């Protein structure tokens with residue numbers, strides 16, 4: 400709480416909608432303060448809720464917020480807003496870079512000329528930029544001979560994935576030579592993106608293409624500082640989304656892509672309208688504006704070709720995706736014995752049959768797995784019957800495990816295709832992980 404606020408002090412005061420607005424204190428009465436915010440409009444608030452305002456701060460804001468007289472929330476937000484208004488999306492706070500999503504292509508910010516200008520420059524010599532941060536990480540790696548990491552964090556839709564791609568582009572510029580490895584590795588990492596996105600991204604309230612997993616991209620370098628390999632590690636895939644989605648979000652893209660596949664494939668996997676699948680119809684959102692799922696299905700398959708996933712493997716992948724959709728439609732009813740369950744109807748039997756066919760497993764074994772739980776005691780193994788709701792939970796557990804194993808397998812395959820360098824001297828890791836989101840309930 401500022402001690403020196405008195406009548407006439409310029410302050411920031413919290414107001415609905417605007418978050419913060421500037422004003423001048425007109426009266427102080429113990430803890431109650433009256434602030435004139437504009438056109439003789441006044442608000443009354445507690446002294447502890449006010450922040451001092453620097454009236455001498457530069458009109459165009461500052462490019463490094465450690466230069467601000469006051470480093471509190473309203474000062475930071477105001478500075479970022481002024482700069483954003485001037486299309487300056489990057490601002491430093493010491494050696495941390497803050498990037499504001501421009502939601503429009505700013506190609507002049509990322510061209511070759513600009514990359515040249517950041518090469519070897521000291522942090523702060525040039526305008527704040529993601530290339531400057533990357534350059535510092537690279538130079539430190541070269542001079543100290545130690546690996547380095549860049550952490551990219553922010554809430555959903557903030558621009559983490561785009562920023563990660565820009566970091567990789569700049570590292571390829573620094574550590575690649577036009578004909579060889581650097582470019583190839585960067586290209587391979589980027590080319591694997593559509594595959595990762597089809598299986599790890601989904602539409603959320605904030606972002607139509609939200610990554611629902613954390614990603615650590617390792618760019619490996621040899622002794623000359625040239626890129627010699629790369630690897631992608633993934634974390635914390637949001638498994639619950641496979642079985643549970645809320646309106647107006649979507650499940651993982653791959654489910655909708657497969658439902659929009661050419662007729663031959665739809666018949667092979669006995670699919671149809673996404674509205675007929677329990678794992679998709681919990682939300683009323685099926686289509687995305689500007690996205691053609693049928694076209695993206697073909698694009699994903701092409702990306703799979705590029706990363707070396709064979710036709711047979713692609714069939715196996717989509718069989719699992721289809722099996723998960725059928726699995727979700729296996730509904731249970733109360734069985735004859737107490738606390739037991741059985742398939743609800745012929746429709747459930749059809750989906751069980753389809754799941755077993757697609758997963759190439761025994762139908763009865765699958766049914767038993769869903770309706771019973773194995774309890775291992777020191778003496779024996781008991782099969783305990785499950786009531787319909789426990790069987791549904793069991794079914795969802797299987798769907799989640801199948802999906803996350805499939806995702807892990809894809810990542811492994813992508814890494815083989817990109818190629819790691821076992822003798823790499825150092826690496827730069829880029830961690831793209833969501834943060835700052837607070838949910839009412841954590842799933």
Ligand SMILES: Nc1ncnc2c1ncn2[C@@H]1O[C@H](COP(=O)(O)OP(=O)(O)OP(=O)(O)O)[C@@H](O)[C@H]1O
Pocket residue numbers: 500501502503504505553554555556557558559560561562606608609610611833
């Ligand atoms: N630097 C940028 N220039 C232009 N557009 C951008 C930039 N950064 C982000 N965007 C736009 O914002 C959208 C969302 O960004 P992005 O997918 O990178 O967010 P994210 O933080 O990774 O979100 P999530 O955590 O949900 O995956 C992008 O699809 C792109 O349209």
